[in-house]
Amino acid sequence: MAEGRVPAERRRRRPTKGGVVLSTELIVDRALSLVGQHGPDALSVRRLGAALGCDPSAVYRYFHSTDDLLLAVADRLIGESLDGFAPGDDWVAGLREMAHRIHRCYLAHPRIAALAAYRVTRRAHEFRAVDTGIGLLRRAGFDEAAAVRHYAAFVDTVLGHAALDAAHLALAPERRAADDAAWAEAYRSVPVEEYPQLAAVRDELPLMASGYGSFELALELLLGALEAKAPPPTNSR
Amino acid sequence: MAEGRVPAERRRRRPTKGGVVLSTELIVDRALSLVGQHGPDALSVRRLGAALGCDPSAVYRYFHSTDDLLLAVADRLIGESLDGFAPGDDWVAGLREMAHRIHRCYLAHPRIAALAAYRVTRRAHEFRAVDTGIGLLRRAGFDEAAAVRHYAAFVDTVLGHAALDAAHLALAPERRAADDAAWAEAYRSVPVEEYPQLAAVRDELPLMASGYGSFELALELLLGALEAKAPPPTNSR
DNA sequence: GCGCTTATGTCAACAGCATTGACGCAAGCC
DNA sequence: GGCTTGCGTCAATGCTGTTGACATAAGCGC
Numbered sequence: 001m002a003e004g005r006v007p008a009e010r011r012r013r014r015p016t017k018g019g020v021v022l023s024t025e026l027i028v029d030r031a032l033s034l035v036g037q038h039g040p041d042a043l044s045v046r047r048l049g050a051a052l053g054c055d056p057s058a059v060y061r062y063f064h065s066t067d068d069l070l071l072a073v074a075d076r077l078i079g080e081s082l083d084g085f086a087p088g089d090d091w092v093a094g095l096r097e098m099a100h101r102i103h104r105c106y107l108a109h110p111r112i113a114a115l116a117a118y119r120v121t122r123r124a125h126e127f128r129a130v131d132t133g134i135g136l137l138r139r140a141g142f143d144e145a146a147a148v149r150h151y152a153a154f155v156d157t158v159l160g161h162a163a164l165d166a167a168h169l170a171l172a173p174e175r176r177a178a179d180d181a182a183w184a185e186a187y188r189s190v191p192v193e194e195y196p197q198l199a200a201v202r203d204e205l206p207l208m209a210s211g212y213g214s215f216e217l218a219l220e221l222l223l224g225a226l227e228a229k230a231p232p233p234t235n236s237r
Numbered sequence: 238m239a240e241g242r243v244p245a246e247r248r249r250r251r252p253t254k255g256g257v258v259l260s261t262e263l264i265v266d267r268a269l270s271l272v273g274q275h276g277p278d279a280l281s282v283r284r285l286g287a288a289l290g291c292d293p294s295a296v297y298r299y300f301h302s303t304d305d306l307l308l309a310v311a312d313r314l315i316g317e318s319l320d321g322f323a324p325g326d327d328w329v330a331g332l333r334e335m336a337h338r339i340h341r342c343y344l345a346h347p348r349i350a351a352l353a354a355y356r357v358t359r360r361a362h363e364f365r366a367v368d369t370g371i372g373l374l375r376r377a378g379f380d381e382a383a384a385v386r387h388y389a390a391f392v393d394t395v396l397g398h399a400a401l402d403a404a405h406l407a408l409a410p411e412r413r414a415a416d417d418a419a420w421a422e423a424y425r426s427v428p429v430e431e432y433p434q435l436a437a438v439r440d441e442l443p444l445m446a447s448g449y450g451s452f453e454l455a456l457e458l459l460l461g462a463l464e465a466k467a468p469p470p471t472n473s474r
Numbered sequence: 475g476c477g478c479t480t481a482t483g484t485c486a487a488c489a490g491c492a493t494t495g496a497c498g499c500a501a502g503c504c
Numbered sequence: 505g506g507c508t509t510g511c512g513t514c515a516a517t518g519c520t521g522t523t524g525a526c527a528t529a530a531g532c533g534c
Contacts, residue, residue, distance in 0.1 A: 013501085013510095013511090014499080014500065014501070014510080014511060014512065015512090016511095016512065016513090017512075017513080022511090022512085044490080044491065044492080045491080045492060045493085046490075046491075046492090054512070054513085055512060055513045055514075056492090056493095057492095057493080057494075057512080057513075057514085058511075058512055058513075060492095060493075060494080061510085061511055061512075065492085065493085066492070066493095067412065117401065117404075118400075118401045118402075118404040118405050119416060120416040120417075120419045120420070122419045122423040127424070127427050127431075127432055127435065128432070130424075130435060130445075131432040131433070131434045131435045132434070134434045134435065134438055135433075135434040138434060138437070138438075144437065144438040144440070144441045145438075145441045145444065147438060147441075148438050148441040148442060148444045148445060149441075149444050149449070149450075149451070149454055150454065151445075152444060152445050152449065152451035152454070153451045153452075153454040153455040153458060154455075156397075156398055156401055156451040156452070156455060157394055157397065157398065157455045159397075159401060160393075160394065160396075160397020160398045160400060160401045161393055161394065161397045163355075163397060163400055163401060163404075164354065164355045164393055164396060164397045164400060165355075167354075167355040167400075168355050175304065179356060179357040180357075182357045182359045183357070186357075186359040187364070187367075190364050194364075195364055195365070195368040196368070196372075197368045197369070197371045197372035197375060198364065198367060198368045198371065200375070200381065201371055201375075201381040201382075201384060201385050203381070204381045204382045204384075204385040204386075205385060207382065207385045207386050207389060208367075208385060208388075208389050212386075212389065213386075214386070214389035214390045214393040215390075215393070217386055217387065217389070217390040218390035218391075218393060218394045218459065221390060221458075221459055221462035221463065221466070222455065222458055222459060222462065224462050224465070225458035225459065225461050225462040226458065228461070228465070229458070250482090250530080251481080251482055251483060251528080251529065251530065252483090253482095253483065253484090254483080254484080259482090259483085281519085281520060281521080282520080282521060282522085283519085283520075283521090291483070291484085292483060292484045292485075293521090293522095294483080294484075294485085294522080294523080295482075295483055295484075297521095297522075297523080298481085298482055298483075302521085302522085303521070303522095475534100476533105476534085477532105477533095477534090478531105478532085478533090478534105479530100479531095479532085479533105480529100480530095480531100480532105481528105481529095481530080481531100482527105482528090482529090482530095483526105483527090483528085483529100484525105484526080484527080484528095485524105485525085485526080485527100486523105486524095486525090486526105487522105487523090487524090487525105488521105488522090488523090489520100489521095489522095490519100490520080490521095491518100491519075491520065491521105492517105492518100492519085492520105493516105493517085493518095493519105494515100494516090494517085495514105495515095495516090496513105496514085496515090496516105497512105497513080497514080497515105498511105498512095498513085498514105499510105499511090499512085499513095500509100500510095500511095500512105501508100501509095501510080501511100502507105502508095502509100502510100503506105503507090503508085503509105504505100504506090504507090504508105
């Protein structure tokens with residue numbers, strides 16, 4: 001059928017029944033706001049169609065599949081998170097800010113993050129992000145291969161934490177609350193003789209719940225390790 | 238309805254039409270093998286019923302919902318991954334093996350991992366894992382609060398990477414291939430003047446693709462940082 | 475060993491999901 | 505002004521999780 005064909009540029013713009021003129025940008029906009037307003041599971045083609053004032057299947061004229069749409073939304077997210085980001089001389093500070101921006105932005109759109117954190121969008125905003133990150137590591141003195149490898153380790157760690165935290169945030173509220181409370185409740189009542197270490201630290205176990213900064217700590221440990229491993233600056237600079 | 242009530246112990250075991258006697262263990266077994274054999278999207282109540290030789294709704298006599306089932310499967314996975322794990326004196330080596338075991342096991346069941354990595358199962362195998370991990374960090378000299386915080390940072394990093402890699406592995410083959418190839422292809426063709434850093438490292442960009450060890454590198458960086466941060470051993474030992 | 479209670483397996487139904495093939499209107503080219 | 509065809513719409517398919525009503529047999533009390 002014709003649905004599969006998604007032209008790069010389109011000429012005829014016919015308004016929908018609802019009077020809206022569709023475009024990829026508009027669809028991505030609506031998809032984001034839909035998820036933002038109505039929570040995790042609101043992103044369906046049907047709802048999207050309703051929000052756009054068009055037939056659900058019209059979306060397939062712009063994206064091959066929901067996966068394709070997802071990648072576009074993910075790239076928009078990368079773009080938003082790094083909008084206005086201009087790293088200074090301090091490469092560690094630059095990586096730190098980059099990490100925080102990505103993490104923060106993903107938490108603001110948990111559902112999208114959970115679905116898209118592990119994808120390669122192959123789109124402009126992702127190019128920009130990778131270019132910036134690798135630039136920072138090269139400035140730190142890493143050679144080409146080392147910069148790429150360490151950037152991969154860095155960004156996967158950030159994305160991994162972001163995906164975890166976002167996925168947790170995307171849970172239905174009662175499930176999230178149950179998971180969080182588990183560290184204080186379920187874990188308090190485990191038998192002492194069977195789990196001696198848990199018993200010894202039981203008062204601190206709520207620190208395991210989400211929102212207690214495991215991301216920040218992991219990030220600082222990682223940045224410290226990168227700093228320790230960066231080649232010493234040559235005198236040429 | 239009665240479905241919601243899931244007794245802890247059951248007395249009457251009535252064989253299904255297919256002659257199978259159901260149990261939570263059997264259901265978890267089948268769920269795992271179903272996902273293992275038929276890929277990502279095979280885990281549905283209907284398919285599970287078919288695989289078990291029972292009506293799909295019978296599953297609801299054993300689990301409140303698919304989410305509940307998922308947590309049980311996730312806990313089984315934790316148990317499998319740490320089966321036979323007995324850390325020695327070297328706490329860094331212990332954490333390293335723990336990380337590798339979890340990562341490896343999650344990659345072996347990508348779909349489950351992608352769905353469950355961020356959940357708190359509140360079940361025996363998870364208790365065991367947390368007890369072991371916190372024990373290792375306490376042996377390293379961290380006090381209660383520090384041990385808990387650093388364990389959270391450690392395990393979230395490991396789970397984050399595992400979730401990322403697993404999710405990628407759980408993609409439909411053609412999508413995974415496209416994502417991997419993107420690093421070599423899409424990224425090679427970006428305009429030099431716009432992305433100078435990418436252009437400079439273009440020959441190394443395939444290192445960004447999955448399977449090039451970003452997890453191992455990140456883990457070693459993290460372990461190095463933990464080792465550097467561990468309090469020096471007291472003479473009492 | 476008998477009968478009762480009720481746990482548990484089965485059936486049918488509902489609402490919502492992604493996707494697609496056929497259809498027809500109208501936008502824009504010539 | 506007429507023709508082509510892009511694109512919005514409609515209808516249909518086959519999935520999904522979940523649940524209420526129903527029936528059957530397991531195992532208890534006697």
